[in-house]
Amino acid sequence: MARPPLDGIRIADFTWVWAGPYCTLQLAHLGADVIRIETKTRPCVTRMLPPFPDAKPGGLNRSGYFNQYNQGKRSLTLNFKDPEAHEVARRLIAKSDVVINNFAFGVMDKMGFGYEAVRKIKSDIIMISLTGYGDTGPFRDYIAYGPAQVPLSGLSALTGYRGWPPMHAGFSYADPNAGVHGAFAILTALYHRKKTGQGQYIDMSQWECAMGMLAEGILDYTMNGIEPDRIGNEDPLMAPHGVYRCLDRPDKVMGVVVDQFVAIAVADDAEFARFAHAIGKTDLANDAKFSTLKARKANEGELNRIVEEWTVTRAAADSARVLQESGVAAAVVADNRFLSEEDPHLKERGYFVYKEHPEVGVRQHCGIPWKLSRTESAVRAAAPGIGQHTDEVMTQVLGYNADDIVRLRAQGALT
């Protein structure tokens, strides 16, 4: 295999929490040398969030959350209260191709690492800030937390059961969405730099990035002045189209029954005929109440009850298999246990990553959602312990010697 695409590209990674680390994770997946600049006085909040092995916190290196989104990166710990830590960071920027942060607007400027300052250190640097609201506009100083960005984006107003209030996405969707768009932007800027030698600054608003994901809702308003109804799991052009209850699993987790569901989407009349046959009700396809999409949409409540009468008597995986054998789109509504232990497909594709980590041992982590045929694409190492690579980066990348490191550590610049 040839070297990974971003081999030789270095990222000075000032990010934390989720959006930023998800951005730099994509670049690490492509082979970039991502060096996280961390502080022990204010460690990344995800180092302190569960899950921890066996539910036992302790130290800063045991969080499954941090360990997921920082695979393949290095960690350098600095203490910015000491002026020489700034010099170390400047040297790192001088040796980097890209500077990334997702602090609130203005924080990098205050630290002395705004774009103008950074450009003086390295003239062709690419810099991106993934802020909640962007670098301009009257709300640029507003604070954005992951969970609130989903409703802010407009996605909540469009998501929900019929007749119910607006709902969430169930996770802080705007964060990874911003991160992956940020990674795309950096790659395009690297391409441009390769062609022209020119670096640049990229201003990213997580809010704006998320609105690109709901254009159909926005366009219904701009074309027709309509605030679209929330339609739950329905689809205007498919029926049945929903998430249906299946047989509970016989085992309990932490004393609680975990309910099970199968997702089913029937695209057209021919598929509906196959579906009806698969659930043992071939006549449905000839029933005027269900034989056309229009009829199925008009009688969707009754149709959904018929579907669920069938699904509720069998295991989710069994329903999905039977329907797929008839050429109907169906899938288990997978939870983390199912993905981890039972999904045969992800296992065979080698999606999961198992790397030795000094404090949590070998744990299963989500891997890279793509495969490249010619260049290496594999997670290189487990997430770094805090400051794990300080000495290595100081000597190998930044040209400090062992005495410098002792001195800087003694005076508190390195932690």
Place this chain on the structure above:
Amino acid sequence: MAGALSSLKILEIGEMASAPYASKLMADMGAEVIKVERPGRGDPSRLRGPFPGGQPHPEKSGLFLYLNTNKLGVTLDIARTEGFEILEKLVAEADVLIHNVWPPDMDRVGLNFDRLHAINPRLVMTSITPYGLTGPYRNLRAEDLTIWSAGGLCVLNGAGPDHPEMPPLKTFGHQAGYQGGVHGAVATMGAVMAQLRDGEGQQVDVSCQEAAASQLELTFEYWPYMKVIATRLGKKPIQPLEAMQCKDGWIYLCCVEEHQWKAFVDLMGNPEWAGEEIFADRLKRGENWEALVIFLEEYVKEQTVLDLYKKAQAKRIPFAPVSTMGDLLKSEHLKARGFFVEIAQPVAGTHKYPGAPLKYGATPWEIRLPAPTLGQHNGEIFGKRLGLSEAKLNELKRMGVI
């Protein structure tokens, strides 16, 4: 100044959201994208709407118009020998092919990397498919709902522990497709960087299921680390983190840090109940949410959304409105940033669309062309670019190949 990708040539065989979104991202950054659609019906997103006046029309679908800006459109039946031959000519000129042809259909028409790589060794071929090009689910049927479910995201959303009877809830729209698309765009750009370096192409196999699973945040790791299942029924450990109704709409209350809660209590005028022991810290507020919600609703229902939002943000409390579409279009912030853009398309008319996801300092994001009408650029691409004669084009048209 031209866009960052203005020297990149992309061929797209895409339908609905995933591959079209990947190549839209690149087209809007300056790449030339030729989009190949099936003769006759074209990309099914042409049927999805929303449509002006609610009247379905293949040239007026909002989803299609949004996802296909800046692209040149041709029609070509690649399942026919004559069609595939023309595709090969287009591939010879392209840096990148991005497609989301379903794997069994790839097999049927012979669309595979080895065959195209033989024509163009520099070609990056990106296949964005529901489950990827390998593994036992490769050929499974899929729609956005089933991929979002198979990726483990759908199970996280719902009405919470008080309503176990309500099923897991799909997030609006085509999120599995969009995420397959943007993750695919990242992987494609990686392969393009390697192409610039080595002069060689490669195959990029993107799984939409895996793109979804990659965003599971901490929830996936709850199983390998703690043997805990994360679902919609989990109770939020800390509160408030909920939407609540104001006089004129909904606001999302968000107090993660203690100082944010204290500032909110201050904003509410330091009511007596806030001093109760059961609300003393964020974990207790989580445990006693049923009690807390009554007090908070009392306050919030008397407020207006924008006013409470601004007052809270002035105190560094990260509340946000539950924005309606109208709120987004009216937002003074988004207006000041010029987020929405007007795009005129000859059949559909002029409408406002979501604009640049990112603002580049040196290279513009810009709309040079509206989405193509079906086969709009057949003459330009097949005739002028590939040199097919008018007689040949007419023959291909009669045969239904273009």
